[in-house]
């Protein structure tokens with residue numbers, strides 16, 4: 001299923017792309033947001049799109065989705081980590097952006113077609129990394145201490161049965177290497193009570209979220225780029241960040257507040273912008289989305 005861009009209209013409204021501007025999409029994926037940005041920076045605009053997942057970069061290029069804008073604009077798309085944006089801009093001899101968008105996490109396409117185990121609903125190799133060359137979760141589980149694993153499941157998943165789950169994973173791994181999402185799902189399910197969370201969420205949801213966040217250093221990457229936002233976005237430029245869970249949103253909120261106190265940015269969204277009822281029902285994936293935006297006021 002093609003990924004439906006989340007909070008698209010709202011992100012464009014806060015970013016205010018205009019003809020001739022240079023915009024950066026730090027998580028370009030299938031190019032949903034990027035295409036809307038290109039429509040508005042055209043003509044003579046410039047777009048830099050990066051993504052950690054080279055297969056998404058390849059499929060975006062193959063799709064030709066952004067091709068029609070390439071005559072009137074400069075478009076550069078390649079594989080990279082948004083946390084290294086200041087270095088990427090220097091290396092490519094690019095200026096700071098007039099705007100930066102980060103649409104965090106994974107896309108529907110990665111979930112459904114990557115074959116890298118982003119969901120326990122399919123039995124796939126237990127990889128779960130956006131960057132295919134990063135250490136896969138199956139290897140992390142082999143080498144990590146039980147105590148650290150329990151902490152990760154608790155901190156990044158909010159899972160109160162974290163100690164039990166970590167013990168079960170290590171116990172099972174000693175008998176036979178855990179290789180697939182299906183195997184991990186079974187281990188977790190067998191440890192948790194039958195009426196886990198009264199059926200509101202699946203037993204594996206929190207543990208899978210925690211392992212994905214850890215394997216991809218998701219919170220670290222986010223913190224690193226926010227702290228250095230003025231090295232990637234120019235004075236008066238805008239940044240918009242779409243988060244999908246409270247751990248991410250808390251980081252954006254905390255750093256935005258701190259930077260606003262230091263007169264580095266002006267916060268444009270006192271409260272996070274949430275999807276409308278209409279968007280939530282049209283695209284259930286958008287339900288947890290929260291958009292925060294800021295303007296750089298010193299650098």
Ligand SMILES: C[S@@+](CC[C@H](N)C(=O)[O-])C[C@H]1O[C@@H](n2cnc3c(N)ncnc32)[C@H](O)[C@@H]1O
Pocket residue numbers: 003004005006026027028029030031032033034050051052053056080081082083103104105106107110130216221
């Ligand atoms: C929700 S999708 C973006 C969807 C896109 N805005 C669209 O509408 O088509 C998030 C993307 O961010 C990528 N990603 C995750 N962490 C990243 C990082 N640190 N640097 C660059 N890309 C990252 C993922 O590989 C994924 O393709």
